[in-house]
Amino acid sequence: MENIITFFTNIMPLSEKTIGLMSSIFVSDELRKGEFFIKKGEFAKEIAFLETGIVRAYYINIDGKEYNKTFFSAPSIIGSYASLISKQKNEVAQQALTDCKIWKASFQKIEELSEGNYEIERLRRTIAESFFLSNEKKEIEMALLDADKRYLILREEYPGIELKIPQYHIAAYLGISPTQLSRIRKSLSR
CATH class of the missing domain: 1.10.10 (Arc Repressor Mutant, subunit A)
Structure with missing residues (x-):
């Protein structure tokens, strides 16, 4: 749990109350090499902090060719944010490329905590903005x-x-x- 708290507090300072709230909703788990955090066609319900390991986010085109959209290397946040926000089925699978230690949390609980806690809401926004910038950077690199x-x-x-x-x-x-x-x-x- 210490690593996830350090990760969050490196993004922005958090009060002890917020750290306690966040600690209460994250549960330790593992992904073995080859296991999926989320598959294509599933509805996302959780996010996770990737404490150790590497996860790929990928999709398969109509010809069956795989494209790795991104790699998540610890420490990082994983999960299908698009599916969580849109409430639509996930389009980009996330699979462990190595054995991974994760801390997962229900997105619904995070949303509930966000309603009464400005720090959690701000942390969510900062993480989402970081993902947006990272995706745009990769798109530009691929094109140019x-x-x-x-x-x-x-x-x-x-x-x-x-x-x-x-x-x-x-x-x-x-x-x-x-x-x-x-x-x-x-x-x-x-």
Whole structure:
């Protein structure tokens, strides 16, 4: 629980009362490598703090090809925010790429606590804004940068990720084939 409190208080200072409220709704759990936090077609009901491990958010096109939308590397918040807000079925699955320790909470409870606590409401808004900025950054990178530059950014943003997950997941994140990724890695190692 200490790591989740540190994560939240690094985003913004929280009173002891708010820390107590937040601590009361988060429950420790695990995701084993390959398990899903949420699948496509499910209705999201929870969010989680990713204390250890790596989770991917991905979708599959009509041809069956997987695209990794993003990686969540601890410490981070995971969950289908779009499904939670819209009350629609989830479109982007979230799957553990490594064994993970998480702290999950009912989104309904978070909403209830937000109604009476300005700090929790502000924390939620700050986290949502951070996700928005991160998504926009990735969209711009995918549209404007070549694969070499996107790969270098990935290595900077997720240090050591290449040693933790299969290369085909990295290729799917970059929007290239595993063969192209191999060529990029080879050219950068010279």
